Amino acid sequence: MHNDVEEILFSKEDISRKVKELGEKISKDYNRDDEVVVVGVLKGANVFMADLIREIDIPVYIDFMAVSSYGYSTESSGIVRILKDLDLEIEGKHVLIIEDIIDTGLTLKYLTDNLKSRNIKSLKICTLLDKPKRRKCDLNIDYIGFEIPDKFIVGYGIDYGEKYRNLPYVASLKEETYK
């Protein structure tokens, strides 16, 4: 275990089981002939997205958006910046957003408002982790892997100051690491 880690919340095996479950559910919920664009929110969702799409067995398109609101802080700045927009044309298609973690919800509120204005057929959200205690806005989340307590999380793609993304598990950080 990494020295800065307080507690491992979900092991590699826990995550793998959950990702399989989510992939199966998503595959059942869409029709095989639906045009589905799976949109990963970089950078955090990169690892989850890579595993999840291999558990989805209906045809899908893959694209990414890059947004950032945390930077080198444990608190959301509240200002969501689009660093990279979609490459694909999504008009008339079903969009499934993939997130690593939903905390205040401000990132997704911004993203969903933005994507809904592009004449899409439907919009769904899938997140590996949900921290509902910190929510600052209303969000309808379609697929949730795990609900987590109000702790600062790292690993499996999720960072603090761009570190820890490569940890294979999801963990809470020791407070002295960021306070």
Ligand SMILES: O=P(O)(O)OC[C@H]1O[C@H](OP(=O)(O)OP(=O)(O)O)[C@H](O)[C@@H]1O
């Ligand atoms: O619900 P919120 O409070 O908005 O927080 C969730 C967002 O914060 C993190 O991204 P971040 O802005 O740190 O960028 P990153 O994905 O590049 O780490 C995470 O990946 C989510 O996208």
Ligand SMILES: [Mg+2]
């Ligand atoms: Mg971050």
